Amino acid sequence: MLAGAGRIRVRVEGIVQGVGFRPFVHHLAAEYRLAGFVGNDTEGVFAEVEGEAAAMAGFVADLSRRAPTLAQVERVSTEVVPPTGQRGFGIVASVTGVGRATLISPDTATCPDCLAELSDAADRRHGYPLTNCTNCGPRFTIVTDVPYDRRATTMAEFPLCADCAAEYADPQDRRFHAEPVCCPACGPTLRLVDADGAPVPGDPVEAAARWLRDGRIVAVKGLGGYHLATRADDEQAVSALRAGKRREEKPFAVMAGDLGAARVLVDVPPAAVPVLTGARRPVVLLPRRADAPVAASVAPDNRDLGVMLPYAPLHHLLLGRLGTPIVLTSGNTSDEPIAHRDDDARERLAHIADGFLVHDRRIHVRTDDSVVRVFRGRELPVRRSRGYVPAPVTVPWPFDRPVLACGAELKNTFCVAKGRRAFVSHHIGDLENYETLCAFTDGIEHFSRLFDVRPEIVAHDLHPEYLSTKYALRRADVELVGVQHHHAHIASCLADNGDPGPVIGVALDGLGFGSDGTLWGGELLVADLRGFDRVGHLGAVPMPGGVAAVREPWRMAVAYLDEIYGDAVPDLAVVRRHERRWSTVVALTRSGTNSPRTSSAGRLFDAVSAILGLRDRVTYEGQAAIALEQRARLDERGGYRVEAVGPVPLVDVGRGLVRCVVDDLLADVDPGRIAARFHHGLADAVVRAAEAVRESTGLTSVALSGGVFQNVLLLDRVVCGLETKGFRVLVHSRVPPNDGGVCLGQAVVAAARHRADPAA
Numbered sequence: 105m106l107a108g109a110g111r112i113r114v115r116v117e118g119i120v121q122g123v124g125f126r127p128f129v130h131h132l133a134a135e136y137r138l139a140g141f142v143g144n145d146t147e148g149v150f151a152e153v154e155g156e157a158a159a160m161a162g163f164v165a166d167l168s169r170r171a172p173t174l175a176q177v178e179r180v181s182t183e184v185v186p187p188t189g190q191r192g193f194g195i196v197a198s199v200t201g202v203g204r205a206t207l208i209s210p211d212t213a214t215c216p217d218c219l220a221e222l223s224d225a226a227d228r229r230h231g232y233p234l235t236n237c238t239n240c241g242p243r244f245t246i247v248t249d250v251p252y253d254r255r256a257t258t259m260a261e262f263p264l265c266a267d268c269a270a271e272y273a274d275p276q277d278r279r280f281h282a283e284p285v286c287c288p289a290c291g292p293t294l295r296l297v298d299a300d301g302a303p304v305p306g307d308p309v310e311a312a313a314r315w316l317r318d319g320r321i322v323a324v325k326g327l328g329g330y331h332l333a334t335r336a337d338d339e340q341a342v343s344a345l346r347a348g349k350r351r352e353e354k355p356f357a358v359m360a361g362d363l364g365a366a367r368v369l370v371d372v373p374p375a376a377v378p379v380l381t382g383a384r385r386p387v388v389l390l391p392r393r394a395d396a397p398v399a400a401s402v403a404p405d406n407r408d409l410g411v412m413l414p415y416a417p418l419h420h421l422l423l424g425r426l427g428t429p430i431v432l433t434s435g436n437t438s439d440e441p442i443a444h445r446d447d448d449a450r451e452r453l454a455h456i457a458d459g460f461l462v463h464d465r466r467i468h469v470r471t472d473d474s475v476v477r478v479f480r481g482r483e484l485p486v487r488r489s490r491g492y493v494p495a496p497v498t499v500p501w502p503f504d505r506p507v508l509a510c511g512a513e514l515k516n517t518f519c520v521a522k523g524r525r526a527f528v529s530h531h532i533g534d535l536e537n538y539e540t541l542c543a544f545t546d547g548i549e550h551f552s553r554l555f556d557v558r559p560e561i562v563a564h565d566l567h568p569e570y571l572s573t574k575y576a577l578r579r580a581d582v583e584l585v586g587v588q589h590h591h592a593h594i595a596s597c598l599a600d601n602g603d604p605g606p607v608i609g610v611a612l613d614g615l616g617f618g619s620d621g622t623l624w625g626g627e628l629l630v631a632d633l634r635g636f637d638r639v640g641h642l643g644a645v646p647m648p649g650g651v652a653a654v655r656e657p658w659r660m661a662v663a664y665l666d667e668i669y670g671d672a673v674p675d676l677a678v679v680r681r682h683e684r685r686w687s688t689v690v691a692l693t694r695s696g697t698n699s700p701r702t703s704s705a706g707r708l709f710d711a712v713s714a715i716l717g718l719r720d721r722v723t724y725e726g727q728a729a730i731a732l733e734q735r736a737r738l739d740e741r742g743g744y745r746v747e748a749v750g751p752v753p754l755v756d757v758g759r760g761l762v763r764c765v766v767d768d769l770l771a772d773v774d775p776g777r778i779a780a781r782f783h784h785g786l787a788d789a790v791v792r793a794a795e796a797v798r799e800s801t802g803l804t805s806v807a808l809s810g811g812v813f814q815n816v817l818l819l820d821r822v823v824c825g826l827e828t829k830g831f832r833v834l835v836h837s838r839v840p841p842n843d844g845g846v847c848l849g850q851a852v853v854a855a856a857r858h859r860a861d862p863a864a
């Protein structure tokens with residue numbers, strides 16, 4: 105391609121800003137003895153190099169082959185230009201402009217080099233809680249604009265000292281052009297203040313560790329927001345934290361100092377090690393050890409524990425000083441968004457925290473900790489946020505026109521998409537209060553600007569009352585595409601796997617608005633990206649009292665038992681527990697008043713959970729279903745066999761399973777065994793229903809999605825069952841199966857419907 109000496113212009117696209125790419129190019133040019141320059145612009149990294157053809161070829165090949173750890177090179181293109189006789193190699197100023205296509209790296213856990221400095225008494229950053237370099241540190245949460253440059257971050261207000269400036273300018277240094285670089289002399293400072301805002305004397309980390317050791321609660325400013333911390337083994341402290349947060353039972357995450365400390369708390373299978381110790385540092389849900397020194401109220405009624413390792417230098421310092429794991433939960437009360445501004449945190453958390461461990465680096469975008477499970481050696485995202493966002497989810501099919509997908513109502517995320525990239529947002533939360541809604545609308549504006557997506561197509565859920573739907577309908581000058589909730593779930597699983605379908609889609613979920621205006625949630629679809637047929641579903645039952653039935657699963661027990669037994673409901677504990685209100689709710693069920701019918705799998709889990717006496721009421725979404733999974737005995741091999749096919753596949757499954765549950769309960773079978781048999785029976789029914797659909801359609805791939813598939817006991821049984829029967833099975837590994845993944849599905853469906861060439 106290149107003969108003799110010459111000059112080429114190079115363009116690199118992908119996550120190449122804020123990850124040490126320019127220094128890397130500088131090194132590479134020196135290695136190949138090439139002259140030229142490199143810089144950032146709105147498209148990514150540009151460079152020109154001049155020298156021997158073979159050297160330039162090696163240089164270009166190495167750009168992706170040897171790229172820095174955090175870089176994701178998507179494309180390298182070159183063009184020959186006339187040589188200029190330039191000598192030396194330089195980094196040129198960033199070019200700003202109107203078109204923005206650069207990618208911003210997610211926030212990244214402290215790297216080994218920075219950790220070594222942190223504990224090196226001779227290093228000038230010894231013990232400095234905000235140290236970072238090109239390979240680690242804050243990114244997305246501090247970026248205010250593009251191109252990624254110090255002046256477009258919240259570090260803009262901290263001028264570099266002479267030492268930092270020298271490192272920043274030295275191509276041989278690890279901090280060469282590390283935008284958030286700082287040190288104790290020039291960077292943000294850490295302080296510990298008490299609940300009234302008065303400074304606490306002495307070393308802030310030392311004092312905070314002492315407070316934690318004494319069982320106090322400390323608010324700690326993290327990467328994406330404030331956390332509340334307290335000793336994980338102190339029941340009194342954890343209970344006080346629960347009371348303060350008004351969070352009755354939802355499990356807290358625990359941060360352990362290192363992998364060894366984590367192993368004291370949970371069993372860490374080999375596949376979980378890279379997830380736990382990797383640069384993204386999510387909370388990983390793992391089986392809790394029987395002897396784990398963790399207070400009971402950290403994760404009540406849960407045999408799993410969410411564990412994460414330190415990801416900011418401050419965490420390393422604090423855990424190192426304390427020497428014992430801490431609860432580290434989002435700094436908020438009940439369902440509010442996590443506090444991320446200092447004044448707001450002070451106001452909202454002062455009644456809970458005894459003190460605040462804070463610094464003056466502003467957080468621009470609040471980002472919650474991500475949560476994953478590990479399924480068959482791969483991540484199964486439960487919440488995709490800090491550490492993952494805003495890395496795009498790439499798909500094999502282009503978004504011909506820019507798309508905004510508004511997502512669902514609960515666990516909301518949105519995405520903007522163009523090219524082959526979908527930028528799925530951080531976890532916004534439940535769109536039920538003003539603050540969350542602002543985070544949603546502000547987030548859309550921020551993403552549209554950062555990734556230069558001016559949406560021409562706006563995709564939304566069919567539910568008319570979702571605030572995300574209402575937002576979409578208010579957008580002017582765009583084409584609106586309504587996407588059915590469970591079609592979006594299945595499409596998100598297709599996009600997650602880069603498979604266009606058609607597939608047999610199994611969407612087991614809480615509630616979603618159906619095409620017929622009823623509430624769906626236990627759906628068997630034949631679907632591709634464009635559309636779907638509903639080929640089966642769980643039999644619909646009333647939800648007595650509507651949303652009240654979501655909060656009170658025993659009402660779903662009423663609905664199922666009434667459907668099955670009518671006036672002859674057997675003598676069950678659940679009936680006795682609710683004796684006074686039972687007949688009223690039966691009447692409500694039968695009248696249909698405020699009792700919409702639903703085919704939801706989540707509500708079926710609710711009913712069984714209540715019948716088994718596990719949960720009559722819930723304090724957070726999915727709690728009854730989680731209790732059922734957590735209670736299922738793993739040594740139980742039996743499963744209920746119910747009618748799964750019939751004229752409409754799955755329609756008799758719910759009632760059949762509940763009947764089996766009741767029979768076993770009346771025969772005094774252990775509820776843990778019943779819970780397991782229920783899971784196995786449902787999985788078996790799903791497999792047989794899929795076989796029936798394969799019979800009639802010839803489709804051999806199955807996609808599994810919907811919030812119920814966060815249940816790995818069910819997921820494992822369904823996947824194993826389907827594979828045994830020769831199906832190819834698609835599960836989630838990049839976006840959550842729950843409503844946090846819905847926006848991706850909406851986006852690919854909307855794009856597919858607008859694609860000129862159906863075969864593309």
Ligand SMILES: [Zn+2]
Pocket residue numbers: 214215216217218219236237238239240241
């Ligand atoms: Zn580093």
Ligand SMILES: [Zn+2]
Pocket residue numbers: 264265266267268269286287288289290291
């Ligand atoms: Zn400095």
